[in-house]
Amino acid sequence: MERTVYVNGKYLPESQASVSVFDRGFLFADAVYEVTAVLDGKLIDQAGHLARLKRSATELGMVLPCSEQELIQIHHQLIEKNQLVEGGIYLQLTRGNEGDRDFSFSDGIKPTLVLFTQARNLIENDTAQQGIKVISVEDIRWRRRDIKTTCLLPACLAKHIAHQAGADDVWMLENGVVTEGGSSNAYIVDQLGRVITRPLSQDILHGITRASLLQMAQDLDITIIERPFTLQEAYAAQEAFISSATAFVWPVIAIDEHRIGGGQPGPVARKLREIYIEIARSRAI
Missing domain, CATH: 3.20.10.10 (D-amino Acid Aminotransferase, subunit A, domain 2)
Known part of the structure; x- marks a missing residue:
């Protein structure tokens, strides 16, 4: 089964998901991420991961494009759409894309948000x-x-x-x-x-x-x-x-x-x- 992933507000088959070649996450690793474990179709230590995500973004002057509650809902939607019972969900937030490659950046860039699942055995390991x-x-x-x-x-x-x-x-x-x-x-x-x-x-x-x-x-x-x-x-x-x-x-x-x-x-x-x-x-x- 092809995974469903989340890219900037859309749930897409992984084969149809893409970000710009000018995204600063691709060009400069100008991005932060989190990994949340999933057991029994539920999120582990989610509050801690969201708090650290917010801190990482703040330290780099990035802004989360949605609320913490919306992020939790996205996680749950991906669990449901991918029938994920055990594994992890990866979230990556980049500073975004200003249309070309430049070391400097402005404060008004729209960030890029990507999430995807990985099924794996965490318990019987x-x-x-x-x-x-x-x-x-x-x-x-x-x-x-x-x-x-x-x-x-x-x-x-x-x-x-x-x-x-x-x-x-x-x-x-x-x-x-x-x-x-x-x-x-x-x-x-x-x-x-x-x-x-x-x-x-x-x-x-x-x-x-x-x-x-x-x-x-x-x-x-x-x-x-x-x-x-x-x-x-x-x-x-x-x-x-x-x-x-x-x-x-x-x-x-x-x-x-x-x-x-x-x-x-x-x-x-x-x-x-x-x-x-x-x-x-x-x-x-």
């Missing part, structure tokens, strides 16, 4: 059960990683390097400490069972799943320490894991061929994934 292997690479991204832009070339190249090396993903390094994964937040569990993750700043994306996980961990009396951690600390960790909108929680079982936790998913990551899915489902809209 072999990767979540087996864990992933990552390699470390230098973080070469720009210095406003807190803004969720579509400028993802560094992450694409890093993931390609990982796959060529027989790994699943990367952990990126800056000045000897881990920033985050290729498209995820990064965590370790030390020998005392404490979860350590980098604090929020302009150096990392403010993960929506991350925020939920940290609250759940506190509710489970798991100690959370928000501070930078080094690659050597990660090598010596009792556990490691990542979080993202559609992965939820995936254990990391090896970093640069250093086995973590004996090369098996650990209990903290497994517990947080289980609790997150349970609570997220109960709050889905």
Whole structure:
């Protein structure tokens, strides 16, 4: 079945959907995006994703072309039209098209809004059960990683390097400490069972799943320490894991061929994934 996508107010078959070659999202990656997980045909953590979308747009001087309630309705329409039970919905907002290529832009451009669905198994997922292997690479991204832009070339190249090396993903390094994964937040569990993750700043994306996980961990009396951690600390960790909108929680079982936790998913990551899915489902809209 051909997917139905949303482009600037219209629901179209994907084969008929298009944007201008002069759109600034295409020419300059002048765009922001969000990904919302779908379970049982419902949206997970939607309020957080819409709040972050609004923040990203505001930081770049973009204006949302419709209200938050209208965006929720568009998401639900796409779920219905595509009969999506489990997967994700991608939203991309670009600054728009002024009719030609120019680095400068005016404030009155009409933004471009695109949404599309992807069906995938989020719950019965072999990767979540087996864990992933990552390699470390230098973080070469720009210095406003807190803004969720579509400028993802560094992450694409890093993931390609990982796959060529027989790994699943990367952990990126800056000045000897881990920033985050290729498209995820990064965590370790030390020998005392404490979860350590980098604090929020302009150096990392403010993960929506991350925020939920940290609250759940506190509710489970798991100690959370928000501070930078080094690659050597990660090598010596009792556990490691990542979080993202559609992965939820995936254990990391090896970093640069250093086995973590004996090369098996650990209990903290497994517990947080289980609790997150349970609570997220109960709050889905």
